[in-house]
């Protein structure tokens with residue numbers, strides 16, 4: 001994945017635990033990279049290794065790290081110059097979720113090797129929808145939960161998410177029942 005993702009993880013861990021802890025995590029994952037370049041693609045194994053090492057060092061499950069990273073991603077991209085893309089993506093939470101593929105297509109103009117996820121919303125009402133997540137990757141379900149929570153914060157909504165089907169459990173793709181109400 002592009003270094004932007006690894007940079008977000010670095011910044012999140014450093015903000016919460018300090019630069020030394022982040023260095024220990026990088027050392028433990030065996031990655032000999034000083035700073036990640038946002039616009040450079042790195043093997044997915046690099047990100048997976050960092051998540052695993054962060055989980056071990058911080059003594060939380062990889063799910064907890066991924067979920068926190070998902071929520072952090074919304075704040076991080078907004079301040080790293082992608083705020084306009086976030087704004088363009090839609091004026092409401094459900095509109096935003098329905099525009100995610102178009103948004104990643106725009107992201108792909110700057111990141112030519114992007115392998116973006118794909119999302120679909122069905123059964124959309126004023127207070128709930130079914131959110132479908134498709135990816136060439138696996139293991140990122142918890143990041144999607146965090147992303148939805150981060151978007152809830154962005155739109156000042158109380159969001160609850162119930163997984164319905166999971167690719168990890170043999171389903172074709174992940175689906176979530178998502179409900180949202182004003183805070």
Ligand code: HEM
Nearest residue numbers: 001002077082085086107114115116117135136137140147
């Ligand atoms: C302007 C904001 C955003 C930018 C710049 C952005 C950019 C990116 C980039 C660079 C990647 C790495 C993919 C690769 O390198 O192949 C990625 C992956 C991903 N993005 Fe976004 N993204 C944004 C917002 C969002 C939002 C709001 C969601 C909410 C669901 C989202 C969901 C994901 C997921 C789940 C992945 C993991 C890749 C996968 O599942 O295969 N992104 N995005």
